Amino acid sequence: xxxxxxxxxxxxxxxxxxxxxxxxxxxxxxxxxxxxxxxxxxxxxxxxxxxxxxxxxxxxxxxxxxxxxxxxxxxxxxxxxxxxxxxxxxxxxxxxxxxxxxxxxxxxxxxxxxxxxxxxxxxxxxxxxxxxxxxxxxxxxxxxxxxxxxxxxxxxxxxxxxxxxxxxxxxxxxxxxxxxxxxxxxxxxxxxxxxxxxxxxxxxxxxxxxxxxxxxxxxxxxxxxxxxxxxxxxxxxxxxxxxxxxxxxxxxxxxxxxxxxxxxxxxxxxxxxxxxxxxxxxxxxxxxxxxxxxxxxxxxxxxxxxxxxxxxxxxxxxxxxxxxxxxxxxxxxxxxxxxxxxxxxxxxxxxxxxxxxxxxxxxxxxxxxxxxxxxxxxxxxxxxxxxxxxxxxxxxxxxxxxxxxxxxxxxxxxx
Amino acid sequence: xxxxxxxxxxxxxxxxxxxxxxxxxxxxxxxxxxxxxxxxxxxxxxxxxxxxxxxxxxxxxxxxxxxxxxxxxxxxxxxxxxxxxxx
Numbered sequence: 001x002x003x004x005x006x007x008x009x010x011x012x013x014x015x016x017x018x019x020x021x022x023x024x025x026x027x028x029x030x031x032x033x034x035x036x037x038x039x040x041x042x043x044x045x046x047x048x049x050x051x052x053x054x055x056x057x058x059x060x061x062x063x064x065x066x067x068x069x070x071x072x073x074x075x076x077x078x079x080x081x082x083x084x085x086x087x088x089x090x091x092x093x094x095x096x097x098x099x100x101x102x103x104x105x106x107x108x109x110x111x112x113x114x115x116x117x118x119x120x121x122x123x124x125x126x127x128x129x130x131x132x133x134x135x136x137x138x139x140x141x142x143x144x145x146x147x148x149x150x151x152x153x154x155x156x157x158x159x160x161x162x163x164x165x166x167x168x169x170x171x172x173x174x175x176x177x178x179x180x181x182x183x184x185x186x187x188x189x190x191x192x193x194x195x196x197x198x199x200x201x202x203x204x205x206x207x208x209x210x211x212x213x214x215x216x217x218x219x220x221x222x223x224x225x226x227x228x229x230x231x232x233x234x235x236x237x238x239x240x241x242x243x244x245x246x247x248x249x250x251x252x253x254x255x256x257x258x259x260x261x262x263x264x265x266x267x268x269x270x271x272x273x274x275x276x277x278x279x280x281x282x283x284x285x286x287x288x289x290x291x292x293x294x295x296x297x298x299x300x301x302x303x304x305x306x307x308x309x310x311x312x313x314x315x316x317x318x319x320x321x322x323x324x325x326x327x328x329x330x331x332x333x334x335x336x337x338x339x340x341x342x343x344x345x346x347x348x349x350x351x352x353x354x355x356x357x358x359x360x361x362x363x364x365x366x367x368x369x370x371x372x373x374x375x376x377x378x379x380x381x382x383x384x385x386x387x388x389x390x391x392x393x394x395x396x397x398x399x400x401x402x403x404x405x406x407x408x409x410x411x412x413x414x415x
Numbered sequence: 416x417x418x419x420x421x422x423x424x425x426x427x428x429x430x431x432x433x434x435x436x437x438x439x440x441x442x443x444x445x446x447x448x449x450x451x452x453x454x455x456x457x458x459x460x461x462x463x464x465x466x467x468x469x470x471x472x473x474x475x476x477x478x479x480x481x482x483x484x485x486x487x488x489x490x491x492x493x494x495x496x497x498x499x500x501x502x
Contacts, residue, residue: 064434069456130467133459 009176010248010413011256011354013088013241015080018348019052019234019338023083027348028355031363032385036218036337038232044119044199050212050220051196052234052339062151071113071138072194074147076237076344077104081148081188088241089253090186092152101184102145102158103175104239105167105191107342107400109160110139111198144192156184164400165303166264167191168238168346169408173262175242185247190347192237201342205231208272210307212339221340222367223304223311223333224375224382231305232339238347249415256354260393260411261290267403274310279317279405283397286407287321292393294322297409299362299394300331300379301349305340312374314397319377330388332381333365346398350410356391357412416495418488424469424495425461425487429453432460443484465491470498 014024020037021027030037043049058067058075061082067075081102085092117131124130137143142159149158157178163170168191175189195201205211212230214220221232248255263285267275287294300318304311322329334349335341341348356362364381371382392412399405426438429451436451447453461481465471471494473481480490 065432065452068432068434124467130463133456133463 006180008245009179009242009259010245011240011259011410012243012248012253013084013090014238014256014351014354015083015085015087016236016238016348016351017054017056017076017079018236018238018341019054022056024351024355027352031334031337031352032361034364034366034383036221036366038217038220038339040217041196043202044115046199046202049202050214050217050232052232052236052341053196054235054237066151069134070147071143072197072235073106073109073144073192076192076194076235077144077148077239078151080190080192080237080239081152084188084239084241090241090251095186097153098155099185100154100156101175101178101187102148102154102156103171103178103187103189104145104148104160105163105169105171105343105347106141106144106160107164107167107193107195109141109143111200112194113138115198115200148188163404163406164402165340165342165345166398166400166404166406167343168348168350169262169396169398169406170264171347172240172242172259172350172408173264173406176259176262179242179244185244187242188239189242190237190239191343191345193235193342193344195342196233196235201233205233212306219367221306221336221338223302223306223336224365224372224380225306225368226370226372228306228308228311228372230307234339234341236338236341236344236348238344238351240347255413257357257394257410258413260409261286261292262406262408263289264404264406267405269403272401274313274399275403276313276317276320278403279314279397279399280320282405283317283321283395283407286395286409290409290411292409295326295328297322297326297329297393297395298388298391299353299356300329301353301394301396302331302333303345303397303399304333305335311372314399315375315377323378326379328388328390329379330362330381330386331377331379332362334363336366346396346406346408349398350394350396350408353394353396354410356394360388360391362386362388362391416492418492421488421492421495422484425484425491428461428464428468432457432464441484446482447484448482469495471495
């Protein structure tokens with residue numbers, strides 16, 4: 001006997017804050033207009049550094065005390081969750097709160113708060129009696145999801161998924177799995193990052209010679225450009241509401257798209273260096289799960305972070321899958337506008353492309369003054385938006401340290 | 416330091432740790448918890464801020480002394496006045 005088909009899962013709401021937008025329409029408009037969101041900020045011990053900063057209003061959904069006691073990642077989670085719920089149009093107050101799951105991807109959590117406490121006690125001769133009693137609730141790995149559940153009053157599962165810079169995709173993938181298993185009936189999922197508030201991330205990338213520099217902040221993040229010289233670190237968040245299709249239809253929900261396929265795998269080769277073969281295996285497995293051929297994919301959003309080697313290796317992986325026979329496949333990159341939003345990257349980058357289902361426009365990769373020949377993929381959309389005949393599928397790549405790869409495919413919803 | 420000055424310093428701390436609260440009509444003889452949204456973590460904050468800002472230690476056995484503004488003043492004013500002079 002054939003097993004019953006898995007429930008179809010659809011995206012019904014989007015809440016986000018990115019360095020160049022506090023709502024999906026604002027974010028999308030800036031992606032189409034080539035508006036980057038990078039600025040210089042003061043980083044402890046390191047002076048002025050390039051970073052993507054979010055300018056949402058935390059007090060829109062939090063009390064001042066919640067902001068003071070909680071973390072930046074928690075605040076971003078709350079903002080994105082509330083925005084996504086509002087966008088979904090769901091009757092939230094009437095929902096059974098124990099059937100709502102919150103699954104939030106994070107690259108890291110706790111560095112910011114730990115560094116702050118060490119700095120704090122440094123002012124008191126490193127006497128640990130000045131160490132905050134909030135340190136543990138701030139630094140537990142589930143903090144961002146836990147703060148969201150506290151704010152929303154949801155009592156279903158709420159936890160984070162640590163998956164380096166693949167984490168945003170993992171939030172959506174995990175939510176899809178939990179909805180299909182019937183563990184929850186409604187999910188808030190995606191990824192968040194507060195990483196610009198820890199000097200350690202900046203210092204670490206700098207020590208790796210992987211931190212971008214440029215006189216013009218807006219030009220600093222430049223994947224695929226021959227002169228690219230590293231990552232611009234950003235904060236941000238993007239959470240989606242996911243539902244089983246039957247539930248979404250029953251309440252007449254607006255549907256952004258349907259989960260079309262996904263895959264997660266591991267390189268098992270190096271702490272930081274990517275493995276193009278495993279990346280292409282990940283993409284192929286996602287295509288297979290969704291029943292797609294490479295030529296069926298209309299937008300490929302790359303992970304490329306603008307490191308000299310990493311971009312070339314991802315292009316190698318993409319070329320292996322989409323290099324031939326894919327005339328309708330268009331390739332872009334969102335980090336060229338907003339830098340690398342770490343745990344939020346995958347979720348934000350997908351959101352930036354979702355409107356393409358409606359406007360049939362592919363946002364470009366900006367800041368490419370001279371294309372690196374090794375990154376000259378067929379279908380790469382450079383510097384100007386491209387009007388296309390068809391967008392029925394978006395494939396979103398997100399990869400991370402310790403060799404975690406994720407591919408998520410979202411397809412146009414067809415009843 | 417007078418007791419009123421001491422109450423003012425305690426209210427300054429509470430204003431920072433409970434920034435959503437209206438502190439204009441705090442009754443000095445009523446328990447702080449009964450008139451403000453303060454939990455046990457907030458009281459630990461008061462203890463921490465007394466330590467950081469003023470060098471005053473409140474041992475755990477004395478936490479109950481911080482229940483109201485009046486009891487704070489009774490308990491803390493002698494501690495403030497026993498601090499070595501600054502400068």
